[in-house]
Amino acid sequence: xxxxPAPPAKTIARSAYLVLGMHRSGTSAVTQLxxxxxxxxxxxxMPGDEHNAKGYFEPWRIAxxxxxxxxxxxxxxxxPFAWPGGPVSAEAAAEALALFRSEFGRTRHPxxxxxxxxxxxxxxxxxxxxxSISARCVIPVRHPLAVAGSLARRDGFPVIKSVLLWTTxxxxxxxxxxxxxxxxxxxxxxxxDWRGEVDRIEACHGASxxxxxxxxxxxxxxFLTPELRHNSGxxxxxxxxxxxxxxxxxxxxxxxxxxxxxxxxxPLNAARALLSDLKLQMGPFVSPVTHALDVARAQLADxxxxxxxxxxxxxxxxxxxxxxxxxxxxxxxxxxxxxLALAASSREIEALQDNLAKGQLxxxxxxxxxxxxxxQT
Numbered sequence: 001x002x003x004x005p006a007p008p009a010k011t012i013a014r015s016a017y018l019v020l021g022m023h024r025s026g027t028s029a030v031t032q033l034x035x036x037x038x039x040x041x042x043x044x045x046m047p048g049d050e051h052n053a054k055g056y057f058e059p060w061r062i063a064x065x066x067x068x069x070x071x072x073x074x075x076x077x078x079x080p081f082a083w084p085g086g087p088v089s090a091e092a093a094a095e096a097l098a099l100f101r102s103e104f105g106r107t108r109h110p111x112x113x114x115x116x117x118x119x120x121x122x123x124x125x126x127x128x129x130x131x132s133i134s135a136r137c138v139i140p141v142r143h144p145l146a147v148a149g150s151l152a153r154r155d156g157f158p159v160i161k162s163v164l165l166w167t168t169x170x171x172x173x174x175x176x177x178x179x180x181x182x183x184x185x186x187x188x189x190x191x192x193d194w195r196g197e198v199d200r201i202e203a204c205h206g207a208s209x210x211x212x213x214x215x216x217x218x219x220x221x222x223f224l225t226p227e228l229r230h231n232s233g234x235x236x237x238x239x240x241x242x243x244x245x246x247x248x249x250x251x252x253x254x255x256x257x258x259x260x261x262x263x264x265x266x267p268l269n270a271a272r273a274l275l276s277d278l279k280l281q282m283g284p285f286v287s288p289v290t291h292a293l294d295v296a297r298a299q300l301a302d303x304x305x306x307x308x309x310x311x312x313x314x315x316x317x318x319x320x321x322x323x324x325x326x327x328x329x330x331x332x333x334x335x336x337x338x339x340l341a342l343a344a345s346s347r348e349i350e351a352l353q354d355n356l357a358k359g360q361l362x363x364x365x366x367x368x369x370x371x372x373x374x375x376q377t
Contacts, residue, residue, distance in 0.1 A: 012108060015135070016110040016133050017138060019139075021115060021139045022169035023115045024151055026190065028058075030190065033223070033224065035057065037198070037210060037212040040109055040111055042103035043105075059114065061099060065095065065099055070294075071294060078155070079294075080161065080164040081278070081287050110133070118169050118172045125176075138183050140190070145237065149234075167271055174254070183200055184254055190224065198212065246267075249267025
């Protein structure tokens with residue numbers, strides 16, 4: 001009688017959270033919320049700095065890889081026409097898959113936030129599909145002029161460039177996620193009532209956040225403070241001409257979706273058509289310059305890191321030399337003590353030898369006296 005076949009091993013369904021959208025639009029805040037609620041950050045996370053003290057929560061190795069992909073396409077992260085499209089090469093797909101596995105391992109709910117992913121969604125969706133991981137998208141919506149203010153402070157970008165860049169990223173995120181579970185999140189409402197936004201995220205995804213406990217909620221309360229709102233959307237987009245009007249149409253449409261309404265595709269299509277026209281007219285001039293600047297920035301960053309490494313290594317060697325010099329001085333002092341002790345021991349040995357010689361003479365005298373006494377007997 002043969003044994004019945006063993007039941008197939010159960011596989012745990014995996015779902016990745018993708019935080020999409022424009023730089024400086026609240027992606028970091030959303031990512032930390034999701035992380036505190038149980039999603040898993042990557043192994044190597046970009047640290048905070050003076051522009052984002054609470055942290056970026058980006059996988060810096062993946063961000064570098066994404067920059068390389070944009071550069072290979074003749075573009076850059078801050079190119080308003082940086083929506084490469086086109087087929088994904090086998091080499092890029094294999095490298096992206098290896099990177100994802102090294103950063104997230106077998107975690108059930110990987111959490112990936114890098115705004116560049118919005119421009120490279122076909123590549124990263126392929127990575128998830130290769131591992132049978134479903135995707136849940138969260139797309140924060142922040143006023144483009146508030147984003148422009150933040151980019152002006154950090155990068156010195158003119159407002160018109162930042163607004164155009166915001167439009168490019170938001171259109172890419174929307175188009176690439178249409179067939180996926182996704183939630184548009186109003187950034188200002190997130191800071192004011194994150195619980196209401198979480199309810200919307202869960203409703204849009206059709207799934208609860210992995211682990212939103214009371215302790216996690218307390219941490220989120222502590223993290224999502226009004227100080228995260230560094231810039232407000234002051235000014236009128238209409239004053240920026242056709243680009244501003246297109247951005248306003250996209251923003252109004254996404255805000256409507258963030259409020260639970262139906263997303264109207266007409267303003268998005270109009271903005272997409274404007275971008276296509278601008279890319280045709282200005283892309284050959286703008287993209288090469290932006291690409292060259294991005295490459296120069298990357299080379300400068302590498303040179304700075306190299307100098308920092310060399311300076312650190314020089315400091316280590318100097319510290320080691322000072323320690324050796326101190327040790328040598330200490331050794332010299334110890335050697336001097338040993339020499340003094342040796343001299344004292346030598347003197348003591350000489351004294352003992354003198355005493356021994358005197359003792360031998362006394363013994364010889366006693367022996368002679370004993371011999372004389374025996375002779376008289």
